[in-house]
Amino acid sequence: MIQKFISLQWKEFIRSSSFQKGVAIKVLLFIAAAYIGGMAIIAGAGLYLGIKKMIPGIDPMLVVNSFIIFWFMADLLIRYFMQQMPVMNIKPLMTIPIKQKTVIHFLLGKSVISFFNLLPLLVAIPYCVTAYINGNYPLLNILFWLLSIIVITLSLNFLNVLVNKSNTVFYITATLLVSIVACQYFGIYNIAQHAGMVFYGLYMNPYYIVIPIAILAILYYANFNYLNNRFYLDSAISKKVKEVNTSDLSWLDRFGSMATFLKNDVRMIWRNKRPRQVVIMSFLFLFYGVLFFTNKLYNDMPAFLAFASIFITAGFLFSFGQLVPSWDSEHYKMMMSQNIPYRQYLESKWYLMVIAVVISFVLSTPYIYFGWDKYAMIAAGASFNIGINSFVTLFGGALNRVPIKLNERAKAFSNTQGFNPTQLLIALPKLLLPVLLFWLPYYLANYNVNAGIITLAVSGVVGLVFRNYFLTQIENVYQKGKYKTVAAFDEK
Incomplete structure (x- = not known):
């Protein structure tokens, strides 16, 4: 047997x-x-x-x-x-x-x-x-x-x-x-x-x-x-019957046609244990800079400080964003059978990650205590996360076809359901590219920290300028693999 x-x-x-x-x-x-x-x-x-x-x-x-x-x-x-x-x-x-x-x-x-x-x-x-x-x-x-x-x-x-x-x-x-x-x-x-x-x-x-x-x-x-x-x-x-509490999310209507997707994501985070844990863990990323900024050893290694600055505002982007579209795996087939523009679905995920980065940047204001140069690194990291890392994360989702069962009991603090080794490969450019963009101009400008910070910030702005182009290319990738994704999410 x-x-x-x-x-x-x-x-x-x-x-x-x-x-x-x-x-x-x-x-x-x-x-x-x-x-x-x-x-x-x-x-x-x-x-x-x-x-x-x-x-x-x-x-x-x-x-x-x-x-x-x-x-x-x-x-x-x-x-x-x-x-x-x-x-x-x-x-x-x-x-x-x-x-x-x-x-x-x-x-x-x-x-x-x-x-x-x-x-x-x-x-x-x-x-x-x-x-x-x-x-x-x-x-x-x-x-x-x-x-x-x-x-x-x-x-x-x-x-x-x-x-x-x-x-x-x-x-x-x-x-x-x-x-x-x-x-x-x-x-x-x-x-x-x-x-x-x-x-x-x-x-x-x-x-x-x-x-x-x-x-x-x-x-x-x-x-x-x-x-x-x-x-x-x-x-x-067997299915457990739970009482569902409704909430007023009319403030999201300002996003127009994407409001429906944003509301669904907010409700999912509010009602399910797994995404709530992700939000909590992403909040802990805010303290990542303390490990580097309080250690005098890293003062002579600004590339490591830039690396830490990326993490401070990227908690939600890394933890929640890498599992797009697995979060919707239970009703993904239904969504794909509706007359729903794929572009709006992807754009709503992008806006959600951008909002999270902006909130994290605001909450990182106390890092001014360590100096305006450190805060400038965090600001440049936030710009890079919005303009580059958000698109890389969405692109990685096209290769993520591991479903997440939101109704199943999640384990404490984390759940590796939905995780696969492919995400590690996708994570490499998100981690190494900002360090490279900081270090190269920093080295070429005779070890001028400001050159690295400006390059990192400008790269994010350039990414925003080409936002529509990136989203179009990402949409094409999702469209090509749509039926494979549906079949993968339907596997038991």
Whole structure:
């Protein structure tokens, strides 16, 4: 039966619209994965000798075990935001004689096949090889330590599944991680030292491996039990009835024919958890500049300050804008069947992002405290976000065909539903282009900061001048991929 499931999943993959999104993007993602994997192998191979050279007289194995807990913490954090959860259309399977446990075991096994589970091995295996060759460590101890790392990595995989599915597990895990970092940072408790002794004990005493194996078994059972208790047809098709509160949005009528779209977006943000979380997270972007402006180190690196200035006013644009048109995936087919000009739909999204950038710029006024030059950078960043980044974001939406189910319960603070690796590629020009536009004139003008600020601001103005041209080109891209997008949003 597992073989049959694998066959069905393969057919679903090659027949889905996402498979036809473009060979170039898949090649770039493969190159990125190969590059990261190659760097991991090089880092693992040089880790033992590097520690031996930098910290002579101390066992490198003890050093690695002292800091490996922070590796696992970073691993869990990256998984939470980037690892896609295993999904499978189980509704057709509920009506045929297939054991429920078999489907659940297949789903959990599917989550193991992930680049995030492979990456630690690309570091740990070369490290163990070089440590065994150069350090004369007992082979049995090295092998069982490596096996412990593999088991802990799989445990993080299943913990991440629970964190994504359960708010309770999320809050407990987040509290624990924040407490560990705070204790280490403020010197309350040396986590690195004591955790290092625990992991070093896995090396010194191979039979201790039963502990991580037991943790893995517990997490696997917790995942199995969680899915098993929700594997019912009624829970899949039942709908919750909620009272809807109306609000007066007549002030948006000044936008004319686009007012209908703007009102729909405002209502969606007001009534649904996921977009509300996006608005909250975009507000936190306003404090991004504090990390840079309060650090004297960056005063001699204005390009980094320009980078931070982009983020201050781009919170809503980056978080909400990158998921256009996924926000409307549930009724996208209906919208496309109506006599609705595509241009108005896209223009309404653009105006929404522009309004958000303007509001963020106004709220960033307290940054004047750090100097008018810093505030001028923020103003130039806002101009670039309005005139360039808004159009790049809309263009990226044409390649985003991952639906968002607004009526499904979202996880705490975030939801990777609607996220796909393509967005990372689209994000590169939004992040690197403003830094390049600032740094080049800054360098050519004999390190004159004003030259970089003016160039960044003027680029945004130029983008506004060619607004109609950009929107027309973006509209053409959306029109060409309209039916693919409709088919992708209709997939379950």
